[in-house]
Amino acid sequence: MSDKKLIQSRDNIVEAAGRTTQGFGLGRIIGQLYALLFFSPEPMSLDDMAGELKVSKGSVSTNIRELEKWGAVRRVWIKGDRKDYYEAEVEFFRVIKSGILPFISRKLDSSLAAVSESRELINAGDQLKSGDKSLADFYSRRLDLIEKAQKKLSALFKLPLW
Amino acid sequence: MSDKKLIQSRDNIVEAAGRTTQGFGLGRIIGQLYALLFFSPEPMSLDDMAGELKVSKGSVSTNIRELEKWGAVRRVWIKGDRKDYYEAEVEFFRVIKSGILPFISRKLDSSLAAVSESRELINAGDQLKSGDKSLADFYSRRLDLIEKAQKKLSALFKLPLW
DNA sequence: CAATACATTCAGTCCATATTGAACGAATAA
DNA sequence: TTATTCGTTCAATATGGACTGAATGTATTG
Numbered sequence: 565m566s567d568k569k570l571i572q573s574r575d576n577i578v579e580a581a582g583r584t585t586q587g588f589g590l591g592r593i594i595g596q597l598y599a600l601l602f603f604s605p606e607p608m609s610l611d612d613m614a615g616e617l618k619v620s621k622g623s624v625s626t627n628i629r630e631l632e633k634w635g636a637v638r639r640v641w642i643k644g645d646r647k648d649y650y651e652a653e654v655e656f657f658r659v660i661k662s663g664i665l666p667f668i669s670r671k672l673d674s675s676l677a678a679v680s681e682s683r684e685l686i687n688a689g690d691q692l693k694s695g696d697k698s699l700a701d702f703y704s705r706r707l708d709l710i711e712k713a714q715k716k717l718s719a720l721f722k723l724p725l726w
Numbered sequence: 727m728s729d730k731k732l733i734q735s736r737d738n739i740v741e742a743a744g745r746t747t748q749g750f751g752l753g754r755i756i757g758q759l760y761a762l763l764f765f766s767p768e769p770m771s772l773d774d775m776a777g778e779l780k781v782s783k784g785s786v787s788t789n790i791r792e793l794e795k796w797g798a799v800r801r802v803w804i805k806g807d808r809k810d811y812y813e814a815e816v817e818f819f820r821v822i823k824s825g826i827l828p829f830i831s832r833k834l835d836s837s838l839a840a841v842s843e844s845r846e847l848i849n850a851g852d853q854l855k856s857g858d859k860s861l862a863d864f865y866s867r868r869l870d871l872i873e874k875a876q877k878k879l880s881a882l883f884k885l886p887l888w
Numbered sequence: 889c890a891a892t893a894c895a896t897t898c899a900g901t902c903c904a905t906a907t908t909g910a911a912c913g914a915a916t917a918a
Numbered sequence: 919t920t921a922t923t924c925g926t927t928c929a930a931t932a933t934g935g936a937c938t939g940a941a942t943g944t945a946t947t948g
Contacts, residue, residue: 567858567861569847570848570858570861570862570865572847573843573844573847573848573865574844574865576840576843576844576847577840577841577844579840580837580839580840580841581837583837584833584834584837586906586934587751587833587837588750588751588833589749589750589751589752590751591905591906591907592906592907593906593907602868603865603868605861605864609924610924610925611924619907619908620907620908620909621908621909621925621926622907622908622909622910622925622926622927622928623906623907623908625925625926625927626906626907626926626927627906629926646915646916646917646923646924647923647924647925648924648925654868654871655871656871656872656875656878656879657875657878671746671749671750672746675742675743675745675746675749677742678738678739678741678742679739679742681735681738682735682736682738682739685731685734685735685738686732686735696729696732699729699732699767700732702767703732703735703736703765706764706765706816709816709817709818710818713818713819716819717818748904748936753935753936753937754936754937755936755937771894772894772895773894781937781938782937782938782939783895783896783938783939784895784896784897784898784937784938784939784940785936785937785938787895787896787897788896788897788936788937791896808893808894808945808946808947809893809894809895810894810895
């Protein structure tokens with residue numbers, strides 16, 4: 565096997581990772597970056613990564629900090645070198661637990677603010693015509709369903725599964 | 727409370743649902759549609775929905791069938807009427823279990839095809855220069871990590887959590 | 889039969905946002 | 919000090935894919 569074949573097999577996964585993150589609405593580069601570091605025996609600098617992926621340094625900077633937030637990569641210091649180097653956190657489940665799940669959780673929380681708002685809007689009104697009242701009751705029961713699901717979901721997210 | 731206030735509180739949630747699905751890379755209308763039906767006391771036709779959301783009938787048709795695939799809405803027949811009517815499946819967890827999780831699972835599976843491919847590429851080569859060999863070994867160990875995570879993940883997806 | 893009333897399709901348009909790259913600031917080196 | 923060498927920012931651009939709406943197909947009605 566030539567070195568070229570090895571690089572090719574790595575690039576194959578890099579590309580797939582990019583497609584995957586793109587498919588989940590996270591952009592292509594973030595997945596490619598993680599895969600690149602995951603298959604790098606040595607830490608890489610921003611310029612290294614930009615060069616390998618043929619993308620701008622600005623993109624690498626932005627995306628690598630996103631990955632850092634998730635705990636998917638970490639910065640490593642190399643003595644006598646001013647550049648920032650990064651390596652991948654290779655324990656997937658640590659990334660999922662400490663990075664991805666909280667990320668999803670936060671997104672959901674922010675959308676649930678609307679539910680509380682609507683609940684207040686509905687509860688606030690007391691003087692109702694009879695037709696409106698039955699519709700308000702219906703809405704109220706629907707909101708109950710959402711809150712029930714919310715509780716189940718957040719309990720699930722807190723479960724120590726791994 | 728006026729009827730207007732009720733509609734407003736519904737639209738508030740419809741909008742939030744649209745933002746949420748958009749945030750997850752699923753498009754705005756699919757979330758708005760589900761929320762609209764979720765808060766409708768009666769089944770709605772395609773024209774009803776297009777009218778309420780001010781979007782094209784084509785969009786409604788496409789998105790409602792996506793929701794149908796997920797089991798998030800179901801078609802209901804109203805006698806003596808040629809239109810298709812839809813109502814929401816209001817049990818969130820049923821939707822998550824039978825619609826959303828399999829959807830995610832399929833996405834992940836398709837990206838894991840690349841892993842097998844790379845595994846084969848690496849295992850196929852036997853005559854290696856020594857430098858290449860150690861890199862090949864490194865890649866091989868990384869692939870092991872991915873497959874380990876894959877197994878944990880698919881086990882998790884099959885867990886009867888609710 | 890023709891006319892109507894519906895849902896679906898898909899080429900074209902449009903929009904959200906991912907990505908770029910020049911400008912900037914900070915830190916180090918000379 | 920000035921000149922480099924980094925990383926970051928953000929206005930501008932590029933791109934993927936969501937959305938539109940006219941055309942199409944199909945079933946029903948008259």
